[in-house]
Amino acid sequence: MIVTYDGSAFFGFQVQVGVPTVQGELERALELILGEKVRVHGSGRTDTGVHALGQVVMIQTACPIPVDKLIVALNGALPPAIRIRRLEAAPPGFHPRFSARAKHYRYLFQEVAERSPFLERYVCQVEGALLDREKMAQGAACFLGEHDFSAFTRSPASKENPVRTILESRLTPVGPALAFDVVGTGFLHNMVRNMAKALLLIGRHEMDPREISELYRNQDRRRLGSPAPAAGLYLMRVMY
Amino acid sequence: MIVTYDGSAFFGFQVQVGVPTVQGELERALELILGEKVRVHGSGRTDTGVHALGQVVMIQTACPIPVDKLIVALNGALPPAIRIRRLEAAPPGFHPRFSARAKHYRYLFQEVAERSPFLERYVCQVEGALLDREKMAQGAACFLGEHDFSAFTRSPASKENPVRTILESRLTPVGPALAFDVVGTGFLHNMVRNMAKALLLIGRHEMDPREISELYRNQDRRRLGSPAPAAGLYLMRVMY
Numbered sequence: 001m002i003v004t005y006d007g008s009a010f011f012g013f014q015v016q017v018g019v020p021t022v023q024g025e026l027e028r029a030l031e032l033i034l035g036e037k038v039r040v041h042g043s044g045r046t047d048t049g050v051h052a053l054g055q056v057v058m059i060q061t062a063c064p065i066p067v068d069k070l071i072v073a074l075n076g077a078l079p080p081a082i083r084i085r086r087l088e089a090a091p092p093g094f095h096p097r098f099s100a101r102a103k104h105y106r107y108l109f110q111e112v113a114e115r116s117p118f119l120e121r122y123v124c125q126v127e128g129a130l131l132d133r134e135k136m137a138q139g140a141a142c143f144l145g146e147h148d149f150s151a152f153t154r155s156p157a158s159k160e161n162p163v164r165t166i167l168e169s170r171l172t173p174v175g176p177a178l179a180f181d182v183v184g185t186g187f188l189h190n191m192v193r194n195m196a197k198a199l200l201l202i203g204r205h206e207m208d209p210r211e212i213s214e215l216y217r218n219q220d221r222r223r224l225g226s227p228a229p230a231a232g233l234y235l236m237r238v239m240y
Numbered sequence: 241m242i243v244t245y246d247g248s249a250f251f252g253f254q255v256q257v258g259v260p261t262v263q264g265e266l267e268r269a270l271e272l273i274l275g276e277k278v279r280v281h282g283s284g285r286t287d288t289g290v291h292a293l294g295q296v297v298m299i300q301t302a303c304p305i306p307v308d309k310l311i312v313a314l315n316g317a318l319p320p321a322i323r324i325r326r327l328e329a330a331p332p333g334f335h336p337r338f339s340a341r342a343k344h345y346r347y348l349f350q351e352v353a354e355r356s357p358f359l360e361r362y363v364c365q366v367e368g369a370l371l372d373r374e375k376m377a378q379g380a381a382c383f384l385g386e387h388d389f390s391a392f393t394r395s396p397a398s399k400e401n402p403v404r405t406i407l408e409s410r411l412t413p414v415g416p417a418l419a420f421d422v423v424g425t426g427f428l429h430n431m432v433r434n435m436a437k438a439l440l441l442i443g444r445h446e447m448d449p450r451e452i453s454e455l456y457r458n459q460d461r462r463r464l465g466s467p468a469p470a471a472g473l474y475l476m477r478v479m480y
Contacts, residue, residue, distance in 0.1 A: 004356070004357055005357055006357035006358055006360070009357075051358075080355060080357060080360045081357045081360060082357060083354065083355060083356070083357055085354075114323065114325075115320060115323060116244070116323070117244055117245055117246035117249075117320060117321045117322060117323055118246055118291075118362065120246070120320045120321060122358065
C-alpha cells in the first residue's frame with residue numbers, strides 16, 4: 001500500500017497504547033474490513049507531526065477481497081487524515097523496510113511576515129529577515145555523498161553506524177514555500193530535521209555552509225540545537 | 241482585537257469546561273499576562289471546526305501595558321493556532337456583537353479527484369463530477385435581499401426572528417478552490433453552512449436554483465439535509 005497522511009492528527013506512525021497513531025488506525029481499519037487482526041509493516045516510522053505522501057506499508061492476509069474493492073473499503077473505514085493511494089500484491093520476498101533502496105524526504109520552509117495558524121502544521125514558518133537561499137543551496141550541496149551524520153541525530157549513545165549516503169540534496173521554490181529535497185539510502189533518527197535546521201541557520205547567517213563538513217568531523221551534537229519542527233517534514237517516496 | 245484562528249484545533253469559540261476553545265485560550269492568555277481574570281466578548285460564536293480570519297473580540301481592563309507590547313505578549317502566550325492581528329482601544333460604547341453592522345463569511349469548496357488529508361480541515365472537498373459553477377452563481381444570487389431563512393437553520397423551535405438580510409452573495413474562484421462569499425446584517429445558527437449546502441446540491445444538479453425561493457416560502461428544513469462541513473467556513477470580517 002502507498003499511504004498518505006496528515007501527521008498532525010497522530011502521535012507518529014508506530015502503535016502506542018491510548019493515543020491515535022497511523023499504524024494503529026490502519027490495523028483498526030484492516031481488522032474491521034478483513035475480520036482478522038493483521039500486523040502492518042511500514043517502510044519506517046515517522047515521528048509525531050511528520051507527514052507522508054508516500055509511506056509504504058505491507059500486510060499479510062489470506063483474505064480473498066480483490067485489491068480494488070479492498071482499497072475502497074479501507075479508505076471508508078479510515079479517518080480522512082489517512083488515505084491509501086495504491087494497494088497491490090507485493091512481489092515474493094518484498095519487505096517495505098528491508099527492500100527499500102532509498103527514501104525521498106521533503107522539508108518545507110516558508111518565509112512569513114507573521115505566523116499563520118493555517119500554516120502551522122504544514123511548514124516551518126520563518127519570520128523576520130528573508131533566508132539567504134544561495135547560501136542554503138551551498139549548504140544543501142554539502143550533504144551529498146557519504147558522511148558521518150552523528151551531529152545530525154539526537155541519540156548520542158546509539159550503537160548504530162552513523163555513516164549515511166545522500167544521493168540528492170537540493171533547494172527548490174515550491175509555490176510560496178522553499179523545499180529542501182533529500183534522497184538518501186538511509187537516515188538516522190531526526191536526521192532530516194537536523195539537516196533542515198542546519199540550512200535554517202545557514203539561511204539566517206547564523207552558520208556558514210563550510211561548517212557542515214566540520215560537523216561531520218567533530219560530531220558536535222550541540223551545534224544545531226533542537227531540530228527543525230516536525231510540521232515541515234514529508235516522507236515523499238520510498239524507492240525499491 | 242482582531243483574531244485569526246484555525247478552528248480545527250478547538251471545540252468552537254465559546255468557553256466549555258474540559259475542552260480547548262478559542263475564548264478559553266484567549267482568557268487563559270489574558271489572565272497570564274494581565275494578572276487578572278478578564279471576560280472576552282466576541283462578535284459571535286463560531287462552531288467546532290469553523291475558522292476565522294477576522295473575529296473581533298473585546299476585553300475591559302485597567303492594565304496599563306501599551307497595546308503594542310500587549311499584543312506581542314499575548315501572542316507569545318497563545319497557542320500558534322490563534323493569532324491576534326490587531327489590538328487597539330475600543331471607542332466608547334463599542335460592543336463587538338451589538339455594534340456589528342454586518343459580517344462577511346467565506347465558504348470554500350474544492351473539486352478533487354480524491355480527498356486529500358491535507359485539505360480535510362480547510363475546505364469542503366467535492367469528489368466526482370465537476371460542479372456546475374454557473375448554476376451555483378444563479379443560486380448565490382437568490383440569497384440577496386431580505387428573506388425568511390427558516391429552512392437554512394437547524395433549530396425548529398427557535399423563537400428567533402428567521403428573517404435576515406443578505407447584502408452580498410457571490411462565487412469566485414480562489415486558487416484551486418471555489419469561494420462562496422456572503423455578507424449579511426446577521427445570520428441564524430448554521431445558516432451559512434446550509435446556504436453552502438444548497439449551492440453544493442445545485443452544483444451537483446441535485447437541486448434547481450429556483451428551489452431557493454420555494455425554501456423561503458415552505459420553510460422546509462429537511463430539504464437540505466445536513467449542513468455543509470464546518471471545515472470550509474471562515475469568518476472573514478465583521479463590519480462596524
